[in-house]
Amino acid sequence: MSTTPLRLKELSKKEDLLTGGHRLCAGCGAPIAIRQIMLAADVPIVAANATGCLEVSTTIYPYSAWKIPWIHTAFENAAATISGVEAMYRALKRKGKISEEIKFIAFGGDGGTYDIGFQSLSGAMERGHDIVYVCYDNGAYMNTGIQRSSATPFGANTTTSPAGSVIPGKLQPRKNLTKIMAAHGIPYVAQTTPAHWRDLMTKVRKALEVKGPAFINILASCNRGWRTPTDRAIEDSKLAVETCFWPLYEYENGRLTINYKPKEKKPVVEFLKTQGRFKHLFSPENEHLLQHSQELVDREWEALLREEAMWKAEEEKEEQKD
Amino acid sequence: MKGWRELEIGAVTEAGSADEYNTGSWRAFRPRWIEENCIQCLFCWIYCPDSAITVKDGKRGEFDYKHCKGCGICAVECPGKKGKKAIVMEEEGK
Incomplete structure (x- = not known):
């Protein structure tokens, strides 16, 4: 089977499998990621979609923006649904009733993935289904009006972690779901953003390619919840990567690769200051919170660097033995 | 009670009807697209949340104003x- 080169000119000749006319907000990051995922795939895709912005807004009855077989599932079970579809596919294949090569993707937001769908996701990964789970992480329950999730960053103002005289936004750090998925020991885990379209598409192809479960965590800007102008989705994603708030990395069979290291790591305030949800952190009495935000980013980034260095040293040792 | 085989198919809609x-x-x-300044990099196309940049033979054409929400990305x-x-970007209705 031929694969489309990852060049925009070539990719643009493919059919867009998510149409316009969906009702996600102007400037939403999620559909940018979804379009890229489906453009990257050169095989037929069947998708399950957890409840959330993406599901609601792309399928307002009687319309659907999807040009692939697509199943709406509840908030908590997108991974279970796609597991079932994949198991059925294997059974039909075994019985000789289907010969076509088909791939299976589940889409969920951070609410449906980090929180509500977490147990079904963990179960599907452990059972080893040949599926890809994609989380588009916009860092809160945006669909219902910006409630905090376990993906919401430290200090963010949401309707259930309101910044004011009692608390300065969310008190807890973000859960590191990508690392938790890596701890499942599955063949492929990655983190990316739609601003880095080539990185995203390469990762989607790797995820579809591996036999067994794969997980991709995609940062997806939400201008309503992040309190940004509608044209910021790509710029803010770039800042997330340049500040190492959202590093681009992947685990292939447990081995970590950092896909991009900024020449000069920007301070995390560069990412925070463009977003209204962090505005209160910039008042003088909250300076220590900005420092803490930086510490959280540094801790994660340095741990990644150490881990990658360990793998490299390990491989050098192996090479010397040979 | 009806078995699942007798039930009517639920909310199945035509693919891509949005x-x-x-x-x-x-x-x-x-x-507004100013063609003379366009280098055909197609960044607008890959970053559009609304599939609102028409492309033909690897080159962009006019905006699809039926779907464009004017986000400005x-x-x-x-x-x-x-x-x-x-x-x-230009203000509508002016």
């Missing part, structure tokens, strides 16, 4: 030519 739906009326700002990401943007 294409018929007009979201262009949401726009407060309208992107394309104008921000447009590198333009010699410092001149190929996409500018």
Whole structure:
């Protein structure tokens, strides 16, 4: 089977499998990621979609923006649904009733993935289904009006972690779901953003390619919840990567690769200051919170660097033995 | 009680029918394409949340104003030519 080169000119000749006319907000990051995922795939895709912005807004009855077989599932079970579809596919294949090569993707937001769908996701990964789970992480329950999730960053103002005289936004750090998925020991885990379209598409192809479960965590800007102008989705994603708030990395069979290291790591305030949800952190009495935000980013980034260095040293040792 | 075989099929809609739906009326700002400044990098196309950049044979054409919501991402990401943007945002109704 031929694969489309990852060049925009070539990719643009493919059919867009998510149409316009969906009702996600102007400037939403999620559909940018979804379009890229489906453009990257050169095989037929069947998708399950957890409840959330993406599901609601792309399928307002009687319309659907999807040009692939697509199943709406509840908030908590997108991974279970796609597991079932994949198991059925294997059974039909075994019985000789289907010969076509088909791939299976589940889409969920951070609410449906980090929180509500977490147990079904963990179960599907452990059972080893040949599926890809994609989380588009916009860092809160945006669909219902910006409630905090376990993906919401430290200090963010949401309707259930309101910044004011009692608390300065969310008190807890973000859960590191990508690392938790890596701890499942599955063949492929990655983190990316739609601003880095080539990185995203390469990762989607790797995820579809591996036999067994794969997980991709995609940062997806939400201008309503992040309190940004509608044209910021790509710029803010770039800042997330340049500040190492959202590093681009992947685990292939447990081995970590950092896909991009900024020449000069920007301070995390560069990412925070463009977003209204962090505005209160910039008042003088909250300076220590900005420092803490930086510490959280540094801790994660340095741990990644150490881990990658360990793998490299390990491989050098192996090479010397040979 | 009916078995599942007797039940009517639920909310199955035609694939991609949202294409018929007009979201262009949401726009407060309208992107304008200035072809002479366009280097055909297609960043506008890959970053559009609404599939609202028409492309033919690997080259972009006019905006699909039926779907464009006027977010302005394309104008921000447009590198333009010699410092001149190929996409500018203009207020609707002016």
